[in-house]
Amino acid sequence: MKDTRTIYLLFLSTGTLLSKAIDLYTKTDLNHVSIAFDEGLSEVYSFGRKRPYNPFIGGFVREAVTEPFFNQSMCAVYKIEISKEQYVALRQHLQMIESMQHLYRYNFIGLFGFIVNKEIKRTHAYFCSQFVATMLQAIDVYPKDKQAGLTRPDDLRMWPELDLIYMGTLQNYLNLDEKKSRLRLPIRSFFRMS
Template sequence: MIKYIIEVKDILLEMPSLPYSFAVKYAMIKSDYFYSLRKSELTSMNNILNYQHLLNIVLCGILIAIVLFGTLPLFILTAVFIALFLSVKVSVLVQYNLRLKVVLVVAYIFAMIVQIVFYATAVFPANGTDHLYLRIIAALFLPLPFLLEQIVVQNKNSSFYLPSVEDITTFTFAELQKNQERLRHSMASFSRIRTVFSPNNMQEIFGDLNRHSSFRYINDGSLAEDYFHTAAESLDDPYIYIIISNTGSAASELISLFTQKQFNHASLSFDQDLKTIVSYNGGERVYPPGLNQEMLEAFHKKADASVLIYRLAVTRKQKEKMLTTIREINETGSAYNILGLLTKHSLRRNIMFCSQFVYSMLQIAGANYFEKQPGMVQPTDFIELDYHRQLEYVSEIKF
């Protein structure tokens, strides 16, 4: 009622000659009209939201169907269709400049190629074996090209201006050096990315995925009794040796793009001669991925590969505890936690990645010198989080 009185007053101010009864009637009609408009807009918005919700359900259903019943041709055709659809969309339907359109189309084609290589080499390998979790990952990869447009054009409205003559004359030598360093760093990063995503590296990474399992133990008894005998002989050595390496393997180089760290592998050794190096790894295509002994020579996979060796003071009892735990893992079984690199979680106790294993052994023996969830530990954390200087640097090996 108060709303009507205010509207009647406004109407009479606009049209003083209008009778009061007519003003009241007009206010009621006007109010009901705008209410109906608002109600109509609200209904339309709800319809849009309901449609979007239904569309999301349908898309999820399609992805689930592809996971359960998809074949290699279906995955490839879906990836090709998405790439073609998005290419036509940005080329014809969207008002972008020519340069941006070309960038997006090239990005879609590149994403399609990576998807096809992944599907053909990892999800559906030539030996005919496939795993459900790889199908799930493959299905999750399908919608990723839709995110490329948002990533590429998120800064498309940014404005860039050429410096004025006054600005140019005020450039200092330090600024020129800084810009030169930035350019050098950008060129090095581009070269590194090109190397990491080379066809050979992608084939090696994707071709190795079908050997892994993040759900069951696939490595059983890879450590021979000779290993435990050699490790037992070094129990009187008052140190456990932590090896942080930059091997240059395809997987290590890919991980380094995300961690922005040079060293991306961690191992343990019970002796100073490094005859008992052990960690979680891919098995070098000799042993199944999981707990395996490592040879120092295997770290040399690129020209500038290097290994940092540190030692941590421990008691004989602590080394015995670690060695006993490693024996139990070797007998029970293990697997490399490849999904844990993303989820930071293990589905089973003995499924770990390298730094997760090293930290877990230190933690079990009560020798961990920093606190962190094992699944969150990166190889360089053993150095960077040594706030109380518990580690002692031994040497660096360059190949």
């Protein structure tokens, strides 16, 4: 049996003015995407706002999805199985970026390239879906023939390798996961005792 690990992609719509403008332009919703390492979303990474209420200061972020800024967010959570080696490589890529996050910034110029359908690659600069696609391509999970700088969150959502596990409000998802954790605890304890 193959040794695999599960990672998660979190798609969000925060309902902010900028989010609504992007939704209108793309004619889709859930236009922000992040990579998560656990079902409970306690470890979530993306490129986005460094300060929740300021859309113009962006870069690499570890997102705290329990913050009030995300309270009214709609979301979809997908999972994908990857090999242990791919999982380790992904963690290493993210740790390297996190250790040098002061060098990374949000790729606003790349968004304009997206509008004219011309990929604009910049050193140490990504927008959210470009970042996720690049990370997944680096570990040979997402197809390399897809241009990361022209990848929309919706392109990732339509990727057949993903399995949808939840769609609804982020707050309800986090509450459901908290309830599952409480329910799992006595069962684990029971099996440890027997």
